[in-house]
Amino acid sequence: DIQLTQSPSSVSASVGNRVTITCRASQDISKWLAWYQQKPGTAPKLLIYAASTVQSGVPSRFTGSGSGTDFTLTISSLQPEDFATYSCQQTDSLPYTFGQGTKLDIK
Amino acid sequence: EEQLVQSGAVVKRPGESLKISCKASGYMFIDYWIGWVRQMPGKGLEWMGIIYPGDSETKYSPSFEGQVTISADKSISTAYLQWSSLKASDTAIYYCARHRLGLGIDSWGQGTLVTVSS
Numbered sequence: 001d002i003q004l005t006q007s008p009s010s011v012s013a014s015v016g017n018r019v020t021i022t023c024r025a026s027q028d029i030s031k032w033l034a035w036y037q038q039k040p041g042t043a044p045k046l047l048i049y050a051a052s053t054v055q056s057g058v059p060s061r062f063t064g065s066g067s068g069t070d071f072t073l074t075i076s077s078l079q080p081e082d083f084a085t086y087s088c089q090q091t092d093s094l095p096y097t098f099g100q101g102t103k104l105d106i107k
Numbered sequence: 108e109e110q111l112v113q114s115g116a117v118v119k120r121p122g123e124s125l126k127i128s129c130k131a132s133g134y135m136f137i138d139y140w141i142g143w144v145r146q147m148p149g150k151g152l153e154w155m156g157i158i159y160p161g162d163s164e165t166k167y168s169p170s171f172e173g174q175v176t177i178s179a180d181k182s183i184s185t186a187y188l189q190w191s192s193l194k195a196s197d198t199a200i201y202y203c204a205r206h207r208l209g210l211g212i213d214s215w216g217q218g219t220l221v222t223v224s225s
Contacts, residue, residue, distance in 0.1 A: 001169065034211030036152075043202055043215035044144075044152065050210060087152055091209050095168035098144075098152040 002026050002090050006099035012107040017078050021102045023071045023088035032092035035064055035073045038101075039084045048073065049091070078104075109133040111141075111203050111216035118222045119193050126189035127219045129203030136184035137161040140206040143177060143188045146218075147199045157206055158186060193223045 003026040013019050023033065031051040036044040046055045048064035051071055061076040075082055083106050088099040114128045131141065142157030156167035160179040167177070179186045186203055201221060205214040 032209055036212075038152075043218055044212070045215075046211050046213050049207075049213075055211075055213065089152070089154070089211065091211055094166050095156075095170070096154045096206075097168075098154060101151040 001095055002029060002093060002097055004088055004090055004097055004099035006086075006088060006102050008102060009100065010103040010105070012105055013078055014107045015078050015080055017107075019075045019078060019104060021073045021086055021104075023066075023073070023099050025069045025071075025090055028068050029090045029092035031067050032090060033064075033066070033071045034089045034091055035062075036087045036089065037082075037084045038087065044087065047086075075104075080106075109205065109214045111205060111214055113201075113203055113216040113219045116220040116222070118224065121193060121195055121223055121225055123193050123223075124189070124191050125193055125221065126187050127201060127221065129186045129188075129216050131184045131186070131205070134205075136179075137181050140208060141179065141186045142204050142206055143175075143186075144202045144204050144212070144215075145171075145199045146202065155188075155201075160184075160186070193221075195223050195225075197221060198223050 005024045033051045035048040038044040052064045063074045085101045085103045087101045112130045137160045140157045143155040145153040155171045158165045158177045160181045176189045200218045203216040204212040
């Protein structure tokens with residue numbers, strides 16, 4: 001199975017800050033990575049797929065980049081509703097494994 | 108608009124069997140793979156497996172193969188996840204998830220909390 005390692009595991013930031021979360025794959029997955037946002041008590045929501053394509057309806061402050069083994073999710077100017085847990089998922093090969101998650105909370 | 112509606116929370120004893128469901132609407136059920144994702148209390152997401160409702164082809168994560176069975180009934184646009192003998196370690200929220208292969212999970216059910224306790 002492909003392992004995904006996210007860093008940091010948790011981060012504190014303020015409204016208006018820029019935040020970057022990284023996801024490293026244990027082998028080359030080309031561009032086949034997705035990012036999700038999950039708020040407590042709710043299902044995850046797809047933000048980014050194919051490393052950099054923003055899902056319809058997702059604000060433009062969310063951007064994804066990377067290829068191969070190293071990927072990033074950037075939130076350009078944090079809004080109050082962005083405080084949540086973010087998870088990456090590789091969609092290159094089965095099983096479609098997830099990273100362990102990064103919790104973003106308010107400083 | 109596509110929607111996945113899951114069956115309600117359940118409490119079971121160790122050793123009991125269980126089948127939970129996920130009813131799809133708003134799209135052609137046989138056009139997408141649909142699967143299940145586990146989230147244990149306070150933990151991250153774990154991909155369990157998927158099924159193609161058109162022909163019932165199923166793919167499991169090695170971590171879950173033999174532990175659960177994924178099935179689907181295309182006549183009623185419903186996917187299922189079942190256990191023959193539950194363990195306490197099966198306590199978790201289970202999400203059904205519509206997959207676009209290679210492009211991620213674009214639609215999720217609301218989650219079903221399964222609690223296994225003696």
